[in-house]
Amino acid sequence: MVHITINGKVVKAAEGEMLLTVLKREGIDIPALCHHEAIEPTGNCRLCMVEISRAEWEGWKKHVTSCLYPVEDGLIVNTHTPEVIEIRKTIIDLQLANCPDSDVIQKMAEEYGIYKTSYETVPEGDNCIMCYACTRICEVLGKSAISAVMRGHKKVIAPPFGEEPPDCIGCLACAQICPTNVIPWTDTDSTRTIWKKTFDLITCTSCGKAVITKDFAEYLMAQRQIPKEYFETCDECKRMATARKMGEIVTKAQEAAL
Ligand code: FES
Incomplete structure (x- = not known):
């Protein structure tokens, strides 16, 4: 059993458990399109990105795909910092260019305040996000x-x-x-x-x-x-x-x- 801090709250998790699983269990809303319990995570959609750090990193932090990141004791996780939101918005914006007719992507984009992609849309796209x-x-x-x-x-x-x-x-x-x-x-x-x-x-x-x-x-x-x-x-x-x-x-x- 390990202890990690998510958005300021200390929670318990099983060692090696993927961070996204813990976040979902804690009821934290993280977009995670390519994640499914029946298949191994591959981190293809990049949407489940969060910020991590540790006390001994002295303020240093990095962004990781939570579906692929195994938890470890002392991990500090922030799921909705302005940087994380910005990264997520960029990914969603790109997905919207890739899948302009997808209801799922459109809805997700709207939740992040994106109503029109700022990128060139893929011609004759099939609305597949290539998550495999x-x-x-x-x-x-x-x-x-x-x-x-x-x-x-x-x-x-x-x-x-x-x-x-x-x-x-x-x-x-x-x-x-x-x-x-x-x-x-x-x-x-x-x-x-x-x-x-x-x-x-x-x-x-x-x-x-x-x-x-x-x-x-x-x-x-x-x-x-x-x-x-x-x-x-x-x-x-x-x-x-x-x-x-x-x-x-x-x-x-x-x-x-x-
Ligand atoms: S759920 Fe797609 S990268 Fe993690």
Whole structure:
């Protein structure tokens, strides 16, 4: 256990715990677009920058990305100094130039008083902040179906050769983790399309609603030993079936008590 000082308040933290985790636990509002518990931090968006120092540094201080900084005893952290706010505003301003149509970035920019970027907007931008959360979660799943291609401002996340990614299983992890919601996908009653690849969907045997792609179900059966029957009903129907069973048990118990 270590003690650190955040904005003047001494708090406890586990040694080696990432500073951003402690800040969030303390309820401190820090923008952190590329951070997600399911993936290792990489510090790509730079938004979680804070100021750190130590008593023995005699006034010296530096700025670090809190998602990548492990806490240590005696650390002094300031999250909203004028310098930190200025750095954050510059990053948000740049992100706004990069993602002019992103609701998430626009909202964040407005919170920092930025209504129009002071930089030149990226032509034909796709509103991706290149945080790599999508490629990292795909890697965690052992698929690596998508990656960054091209260079400079032309760099985009895409499947190999821009074609249907052979390793994609249509799980939607990439689309769901994307902080700016820019990975498009569509579902029909029986199919899902993402990254130009179309998957067959397993539908709920009770209500007919789409449950999961067949490829993702096969992956989960093989990797997590989840039985095939699990994918035959949707979560809502599973919940209703459980509630029905509970009701029957209660009714039987009441009848037995009479
Ligand atoms: S959340 Fe730390 S750099 Fe993005």
